[in-house]
Amino acid sequence: MIRSPSFLSYGPGTRPGRSPAKKSAQGITDYLRANDKMAALLPAITRMAALQQDCTAILPAIFDACSVIQFESGQLVFSTPNAALAAKLKQQLPKLQEALLQRGWQVNAIRLKVQVRKIVEKAKPVKQISLPVQAVSALASLTESLDDSPRNEALKAALSAMVNRHRSGR
Known part of the structure; x- marks a missing residue:
């Protein structure tokens, strides 16, 4: 899954009233287009996002926590947060590969990488209530x-x- 840094979430070209996901995607797109070297990444990012979206549509329960990290020469590499989820995904790989082929993705092999992510807990807001x-x-x-x-x-x-x-x- 492609996640944007917080400074890109409300980049130029975003409009009030749009959903956070649209604001984020628009901010990333605007940032990449503004920088020539970064603009070269835009097609690859678009392709990876579309592949992530297709995988999520095929196996929604599993791909909420997984992400596409590489797709080159027909070899697809996924990131999974733990070994248990990797084992579940491994059982579904033939179904996933077949569905991706039907959607036009030339996937010859799929590899899994377990990448444990640091879980960041959100700070609980402090109540600022003042009574008269x-x-x-x-x-x-x-x-x-x-x-x-x-x-x-x-x-x-x-x-x-x-x-x-x-x-x-x-």
Whole structure:
């Protein structure tokens, strides 16, 4: 799968209202066309993207995690994230090769490479909620008005923590 660097996602020629995938593809295309040396890569990238798309259409469950990394002289090379997926894909290679031949791709051999990818977890956004002064005062009043019973203990602690957090944030 071809992934664009973040600086290309909103490149020249992109328009507001387009989907992120279209913005990304358009940004890459514009970048490649702007640079003569990079423009020579455009046909190869287009071909690889079309091949990736065909493979995903043929075996959608497997190709969500796999990607085409090379296609030269009839030899196709795929990247898989783990050995288990590579084993599943290996069982499907005859079906895939036949389907690609029917779609016009001259594939004589298919090789698999296991390439473990580093999983990057997205940082959880920090909540930036601020309560009005009246709301904080109302919560403080509620905390004081609750009975001191074991049943209300957890609620009072949570309300106190919320009031303290919002008072210290101001």
